[in-house]
Amino acid sequence: MAIKKQRAVRRTDALSKERIVEAAIEILDSDGEGALTFRTLAAHLATGSGAIYWHVANKDDLLAAATNDVIARVMADLAGGARPREAIRALALGLFDAIDAHPWVGTQLSRAPWLAAIPQIFEGFGSRLEELGVPEGAQFDATSTLVIHVLGVAGQNAANARLHAHRTDRTAFLSEIAQQWAQLDPARYPFVHRVAAQLPEHDDREQFLAGIDLILGGIEAAHPGPSPRT
Amino acid sequence: MAIKKQRAVRRTDALSKERIVEAAIEILDSDGEGALTFRTLAAHLATGSGAIYWHVANKDDLLAAATNDVIARVMADLAGGARPREAIRALALGLFDAIDAHPWVGTQLSRAPWLAAIPQIFEGFGSRLEELGVPEGAQFDATSTLVIHVLGVAGQNAANARLHAHRTDRTAFLSEIAQQWAQLDPARYPFVHRVAAQLPEHDDREQFLAGIDLILGGIEAAHPGPSPRT
DNA sequence: CATGGGAATGGAACAACATTCCATCATTGC
DNA sequence: GCAATGATGGAATGTTGTTCCATTCCCATG
Numbered sequence: 001m002a003i004k005k006q007r008a009v010r011r012t013d014a015l016s017k018e019r020i021v022e023a024a025i026e027i028l029d030s031d032g033e034g035a036l037t038f039r040t041l042a043a044h045l046a047t048g049s050g051a052i053y054w055h056v057a058n059k060d061d062l063l064a065a066a067t068n069d070v071i072a073r074v075m076a077d078l079a080g081g082a083r084p085r086e087a088i089r090a091l092a093l094g095l096f097d098a099i100d101a102h103p104w105v106g107t108q109l110s111r112a113p114w115l116a117a118i119p120q121i122f123e124g125f126g127s128r129l130e131e132l133g134v135p136e137g138a139q140f141d142a143t144s145t146l147v148i149h150v151l152g153v154a155g156q157n158a159a160n161a162r163l164h165a166h167r168t169d170r171t172a173f174l175s176e177i178a179q180q181w182a183q184l185d186p187a188r189y190p191f192v193h194r195v196a197a198q199l200p201e202h203d204d205r206e207q208f209l210a211g212i213d214l215i216l217g218g219i220e221a222a223h224p225g226p227s228p229r230t
Numbered sequence: 231m232a233i234k235k236q237r238a239v240r241r242t243d244a245l246s247k248e249r250i251v252e253a254a255i256e257i258l259d260s261d262g263e264g265a266l267t268f269r270t271l272a273a274h275l276a277t278g279s280g281a282i283y284w285h286v287a288n289k290d291d292l293l294a295a296a297t298n299d300v301i302a303r304v305m306a307d308l309a310g311g312a313r314p315r316e317a318i319r320a321l322a323l324g325l326f327d328a329i330d331a332h333p334w335v336g337t338q339l340s341r342a343p344w345l346a347a348i349p350q351i352f353e354g355f356g357s358r359l360e361e362l363g364v365p366e367g368a369q370f371d372a373t374s375t376l377v378i379h380v381l382g383v384a385g386q387n388a389a390n391a392r393l394h395a396h397r398t399d400r401t402a403f404l405s406e407i408a409q410q411w412a413q414l415d416p417a418r419y420p421f422v423h424r425v426a427a428q429l430p431e432h433d434d435r436e437q438f439l440a441g442i443d444l445i446l447g448g449i450e451a452a453h454p455g456p457s458p459r460t
Numbered sequence: 461c462a463t464g465g466g467a468a469t470g471g472a473a474c475a476a477c478a479t480t481c482c483a484t485c486a487t488t489g490c
Numbered sequence: 491g492c493a494a495t496g497a498t499g500g501a502a503t504g505t506t507g508t509t510c511c512a513t514t515c516c517c518a519t520g
Contacts, residue, residue, distance in 0.1 A: 015497075038478065048499030050480080055497095059478065110340050110385040114393070119411050119422045126421035140425050140432065145379070145441035152382025155340040163344070181349050191356035192349045195370050202370065211375035215441075218448030245468075268507065278470030280509080285468090289507065 015047060017055045021065045025102075028066065032165050033104045033158075036063075064115055067108040071117035074098045075124060084131040085216060091124045092150060092212045096205060099154045103161030110155030121147055134223050142219045149215060153208050174200040245277060247285045251295045255332075258296065263334045263392065266293075294345055297338040301347035304328045305354060314361040315446060321354045322380060322442045326435060329384045333391030340385030351377055364453050372449045379445060383438050404430040 023044045027036050038049040038059070045052070056062045078094045081087065099106045109115065126143040134142055164170055181189075181196040253274045257266050268279040268289070275282070286292045308324045311317065329336045339345065356373040364372055394400055411419075411426040 037476080039476090042499080048501090049478085050482090050500065051498045053479075107341070110382070111337070111389045111392075113386050113389050114407055114410075119414060119419060122425065123419045123422045126425065130421060136424070139421070140428050141437055141440040142444065143421070143425070144437055145444050148379055148382040148386065148441060149375070150382075151386065152340070152378040152380075155385050156343050156378065156381065159341045159343050162341075177344060180344075184349060189349060189353045191360060191369070191373070192353045194366070195352065195356065195373070198370050207371055207374055210371040211378060211445075214372065214375050214448035214452065215444055216448070217451045218444035218446070221447045221451040222444065267505080269505090272470085278472090279507085280471065280511090281469045283508075 013046075015045065015051055015055055017065065020045065020052055020055055021062065021069055024062055024066050025069065028104045029102060033107060033162065034165075036104075060112075063104075063108050064112060067105050067112070068116045070098055070102055070105050071095075071109075071115075071120065075120050078124070084128045088125060088128045088132075088146070088216065089209065089212060091128070092146070093205075093209065095121065095150050096153065096208050099150075099157055100205070103158045106154035106156075106158030106161075109151050110158065118147075121150065129219065132219075134219060138219075138223055142215075145215055146212065149208075149211050153204075153211070157204065171200050174202075243276075245275065245281055245285055247295065250275065250282055250285055251292065251299055254292055254296050255299065258334045259332060263337060263388075266334075290342075293334075293338055294342060297335050297342070298346045300328055300332055300335050301325075301339075301345075301350060305350050308354070314358045318355060318358045318362075318376070318446065319439065319442060321358070322376070323435070323439065325351065325380050326383065326438050329380075329387055330435070333388045336384035336386075336388030336391075339381050340388065348377075351380065359449065362449075364449060368449075368453055372445075375445055376442065379438075379441050383434075383441070387434065401430050404432075 020041070024036055024041060027040060027044060038052060042049045042052060056065070074094050078087075078091050080090075082090060099109070109117070122143060125146045126139055129139055129142050129146075130136075160170075160173075163173060178196045178199040181192050181199065184192055186193045250271070254266055254271060257270060257274060268282060272279045272282060286295070304324050308317075308321050310320075312320060329339070339347070352373055355376045356369055359369055359372050359376075360366075390400075390403075393403060408426045408429040411422050411429065414422055416423050
């Protein structure tokens, strides 16, 4: 009854959590994680920092909302029902691409396991594993391994992005690290030495997917389901 | 020649990077990540914050040194040469236990891929996979999948620890999350619903190891080595 | 044995930040 | 119309990482 004439409250440019989150995402995407402060955000919204706190509990709350926003969009785009294994790969790649496009999402995911986005991701992987024929007792471990892989890559990607921001391009940066690795004692680090050469030219996305396939392979090897067709 | 009488410089309690890192680790371990500031550190060392900057570039430098310190100790303890697969599991568990004991290490690992500790971890896993008979072309992907799993769990563990700090015990905290998960729409989140019950009582360490085994299973399934004995 | 200069020190000062406070304004139910 | 509540915006507040700088210590050189 009280919700009668709740038309556009105040001016058309009234503040709201949605508008604040939207502005925050813009700042994060265009200028990076370090650029989001309540001052820049207030300036962007042409208001004061105090007003923002009326709609948002604190910075963590704001970042969580922004992260959930991005992830929810990804999950919505991936409703389609391909075969389970393909659906898992598609979901993983969708998440990777979103994290790659918004590196700050990676930072959030890797430090906030209680985010609303997490059960969504869990559901996405878990229900597909169910379809794949993974026995119930093994679903939790298998799903969490997939989720951990996504979150792990998310964190590393975000960390890399924090460096790229003020450095040269990605390949040059990886070459620097490869050079450091190549300078380690070859007797004690033979493997690192061998791999250093592949570092600058490797594709993060392909390596991420290779990891997903490895895990899926392990799951199928442990539980050869009733359907041998992958 | 110039390095002649460089005995104990200054007083016996002279500042040094080692002593600073040592003190930082003490603070991090006993009072958590949030407790480490240059002021508390200076108080702990009975000096001023300016003096610390003579030995340490900045806070990131300090945290990196502390992290490398802890990881280097773990790696040193695990030199032993069991069979490759067992060695990989032992290394993974060693890292998990260290991260579990020092959650702040997890935070660092999941946000700093250029740490000196990373190539050490890479070498640890990679050289064992070589022994396992994984072909050279597949070693990079397989190793990075194992490393990502460790780093992913590291980040999640650290995030959980940040919450426990001021809450009740761990089981109670997981029960809270499980309750939130259980309140989601069962029609849209059937899997999450089923898994919520297992959440409070599950063992992070076992689940971590299950993930490692899943990945190892995938590696072996993809590359059935010359040695069928695991 | 003095002494000058670089290595170290410690604490004050600075800038940036998240957050809180509060005086003010707009809107709405009465 | 008027009080009460919903929102606002900007000025404090307290804490942080970092810088600055006057001072102290030690060593090599005269």
